[in-house]
Amino acid sequence: MTGTTPLSPGAFALPVAILVLIVLMVLPIPTLMLDAFFVLNIAFSIAILMVAMNAAKPLDFSSFPSVLLFATLLRLALNVASTRIVLVGGHNGSGAAGKVIESFGEFLIGGNFAVGLFVFMILLIINMVVITKGAGRVSEVSARFTLDALPGKQMAIDADIAAGLMTAEEAKARRAEVATEADFYGAMDGASKFVKGDAIAALLILAVNIIAGFCLGMISHGLTAAEAAQHYITLAVGDALVAQVPSLLLSIAAAAIVTRVTDKSDLAGQIGGQFADPRSWLPVALVLGGLGVIPAMPQSIFLPAAAGAFWLYFVLRRRAARPEPVAETIEPAKPEALTIEDVSDHTLVTVELGYGLVHLVDEARGSSLVARITGVRKQLSQEFGFVVPQFRLRDSLQMAPNDYRITIGGTPVGGGQILSDQVLAIDTGDVMPQHGIHGTPTTDPSFGCPALWIAPGERDQAVAEGFLTVDPGTVVATHLNQLLRQRGPELLGPEEVRAIVDSLRERSPGVIEAITPEPLSLAALTRLLRALMADGITLAHPGPVMSSIALALQHTQEFDALIDRVRADLGAWLVGRICPPDAKLPVITLDAALESAVLGGMRDPATGQPIIEPDCAQMIGMRIGQICAEAAEGRSPALIVQPPARRALADLLRARAPSCLVLSITELPPTQPIEVVAVIGETEPAPQLASATPEVLAA
Template sequence: MLSRFSISAFALPAGILTLICLMVVPTPAVLLDVFFVLNIALSVAILMAAMNAEKPLDFSSFPSVLLFATLLRLALNVASTRVVLVNGHQGGAAAGHVIEAFGAFLVGGNFAVGLFVFMILMIINMVVVTKGAGRVSEVSARFTLDALPGKQMAIDADLAAGLLSADEAKARRREVATEADFYGSMDGASKFVKGDAIAALLILGVNIIAGFALGMISHGLSAGEAAEKYITLAVGDALVAQVPSLLLSIAAAVIVTRVSDNRDLAGQIGGQLATPSTWLPVAIILSAIGVIPAMPQSIFLPAAGLAFWLWHALGKRAARPEPVVEVAPAVDPGRITLEEVSDHTLVTVELGYGLVHLVDDRRGSPLVARITGVRKQLSQSFGFVVPQFRVRDSLDLSPNDYRIMLGGVPLGGGTLRADKVLAIDAGEVRDDHKLSGEATLDPSFGCPALWIDPAARDHAIAEGFLTVDASTVIATQLNQLLGDRPGALLGPDEVRTILDSIKDHAAGLVEAVHPQPLSLAALTRLLRALLEDGIPIGHPLPILSSLSSAVQQTTDHDKLVDLVRADLGGLIVGRICAPGERLPVLTLDAQLESAIVSGLTDPASGQPVIEPDLARNIGEHIAHLVAERGAHSPPVALIVQPRARRTLAALLRMRAPGCLVLSISELPVSQPIEVLAVIGGPPPAQPALAAPSTHTQSETESMAA
């Protein structure tokens, strides 16, 4: 049962019990010294809290704190009175070193001086500070209670007008009620301070009379000795209690005289006194008094100089231009902005609420780090800075689902187990493995997989599985989906950035292409087409150089693409074939290729249209040939006539993405080739050529024919 309660729940009852024990149980002098020091420290802490509060309600517990501080001081008075009366005949140290120090050092050991100092402190506390604070508390409480109905009606009016929500109105009502309770409590709490001052005066009188009598009757001291011992200790005890009492009185006065401000008391006073017009009259008056012969000029004139310096320094600070602060316009609750209904991000990853912790900063944001890595990798692969991605939660998804959006259109998604690890069977897992888990499919490549506990990760790796966490699953699928769509990520802004970077060292090349004869939109369209054909634009100089030559012949988009590709043929082939090596190629039978070129034509694009069954047969045949070569073999290129390239490239992009489609004009004349098969015809008589030769060139020319 005790574990259900925190330590702070026992602090207040323990403090009350300690106060009672101080009043009724004899306390050693050493322990009494400790409590006196704690009492002074507590009073200073309360005063600092009152001065640092921006508004009175920031220290709303002050009335209760004042009550307990007063009780502590009275309990110490009772305990110290007992010690003084019982052990006072033994000397000053008998009542503790704190009382001895206040009675001997602070008043010079003269109890008469101590009595006068105590009376002065009492007058300051009761007549000045406590009486003024009590009057302010009384007036503040009366005004606050009188204004309470009006404030409540104002809150109701704002709520009815739609300026406040129900929760805001409830918070405002609670604040108004707390303010009324606070000032009402302060009106009563000020009486604690006044009563404490009167009690201190009575206790001092009791200590003096009782000590004087006990010293002479019980301990046989003379009147002088009794007065020296007991009255000195009684005055020290009274001063020890009066100093914290004065601090608490000042704290109460500070609280009730505060005006709500966004600064603490020191900042509020300093800001309002730091005006040049305040200190110039002070300097003039001090100077006038200082020139009077009878006045101490060594004090007045330096003080006047200090006031002049303050006036000058504050004047210079006031002359500085204030920083311009833009004030945000008031929010109209009935207005709907475009940002609330539209998404300006091209790529968005939506998460169910069960996956939101993947982007939590307190957990390291693993998904954000993965997505940033994917964006950097895609940028390096494509040759331009990919626009930023957005990750957000979606209530439309199930808790463990995610979805990848491109321009508002879903590209893919899946279901995750955020607290588990995905073990993927990439083909290297033994059939008799002992790993158990929730069966699923890898959302990126469709491989069999298991959701396993993180503790079983080492076991899965030993069995041949590829293990990834939930954030890596999303990042892998994001990389796969966007890697096939580079053109969709390239926009005019990205092209503009590329052109601006080239202008620094090749301004003439840019001017030869843009803005005439190609606009930014036309140039963007052309670069998108190159990206979709697998040509990165990370090295834009040769692309723009080829384009500057091509625009001298035509500005038609399709013809420009063909001319640029033909000029960049060496670059295209060099990406899949090392220098000096033979390029594995496939060709179409002459009759089949002629049928495709001279067959049906798409009226919109003017490109050949392949009959569906024939297209399926060609795609399946080429996919089969590519698969037979294995995953680690060099890529294969299909060489066709220029007119058929675009159609066959679109066909093989879906059925055999590992096969590059080139027109015969894009194949460099000096490139050695190896004809693997002729689609739609008999296999070639010579499967390979020995080296670049006249025979290679004649075979290329025969394919063109």
């Protein structure tokens, strides 16, 4: 059995309120209770208006359509209850329907029912013809535009996710907000009809009260026509005015909600901030002053008003010229207070900008460099499987104005020069030689493609000519992404490994206990995971990687042998990265004589790995690079070698043919079908390795 959650007391509030409304419509109530409900209705309407005006955006009051429905039902229920009391006891005088109706009938209209009728009709016209009709039209157009824009907003969210500018949780919240916005405006389109129907109902109820009061007063109670009019029409008009005032307040609240523009402040703050410009009040003062000097005009009104407008202009102008207050005074640093924080930079990745590019980080000017770099960090974190340390953006006076530089641990790894007021048009191979785009020739720093710096106004023409156009912020972010993607192991430190271990400890405590702190310390595990990342094994799914490490530790703790065993266990995953399921894996092999020459040659005394002679390394790299370049898209080949030669050849091809996966025979799954596309050294004579001199290159 599943337990049920007990309902809170607040869950019964709405059903009880609806039952009270039904009771008001059906059962007679005392006049004292009717007065209390009238006051409650007015207070409720004022509260709704205040909430609508204080909302920063329409969705901050997303329950408004439902609130409007219940407020309308409350007012109609009170109309029914008051109509019953007016018709039953109206012959007794103006106090028969309670103090509130009597006050509205006597004080507001002076006891003259004709004046009350005209006042009611004017309020009804203002409510139904002006406010309600305008709000209904705005609601209808807003609902239509919101629904039409819904697919585009969903596509924009998908694009932000693909660019790494938004996490899955942020996208889920944004989609929910977009759906709520569409539902809100659709509901407001229908809820505006409540206000219009309420105004019509008020007119009909007034007519019923007047006609029925005449009939009952003269027929049932023997009143004259004048007495019946004085009693019943006064009460009916007072009742109508009591209901019309809250209705007018709700109409204003509905109009304020649907005409609201999203802003960080409420409606009063938004209007006040936009009227705080002193330039708006000087013309007001001059016009009022000009009208005030006309002899026929009342100078006693126009001239003080002109003086007030000029005083407001003077105050706002002085406030605008006042400097921003300083929150606190910072004491100058004392020379003897120098700390390690003043001389150390603890940020791993730093993007340095020349002073001519500093404005690229100013979000107030529409620059998106900070957001794009944050997106790069999120994307790399998802690919690598650990949270990449935060990046740092800073200016450097030692650099040229338009230069930027990317450093890891203080060591420059890349950089370039950009023109911040122009757009980079990149030729990706689709541009005709006779294009009409003119600009400053350059090279795309990320991929080495020829490019032009062009004016922003020529962007559309460049796209039509086949160029790929990107803004300067995107150039820096893309270059940063390209450089860091190749240096994932350098970004993995002990703290990142500790976070991975702590996360897995909650899900697979047995696996973690078999790895660390014994037999592998945190430093040893970090070194191992770095080596696996350098071999192409990411930590996006750390569970299988850690399980393979735990199994490999049962056989050996020697570093290289441990890596080989983990790779052999994850061989199916390595192959699956480049070969679809049930497809043949394109394979390159070394000729038996060439492979024997590599294994039988000199070895590095520090690592014991084979040292490939330079001419042989150049031949293998060029041949495999040529094969990879000629391979069809999605058909990247893999080099299959003996286990002792895998690491040396992988180091060789990492720089010369990075798309070629190097696997040992033990890492190839037994069930994986293969297709040998080339045998390196089959036709080329194997170089003589026995006479290698000490001046050789370690691959």
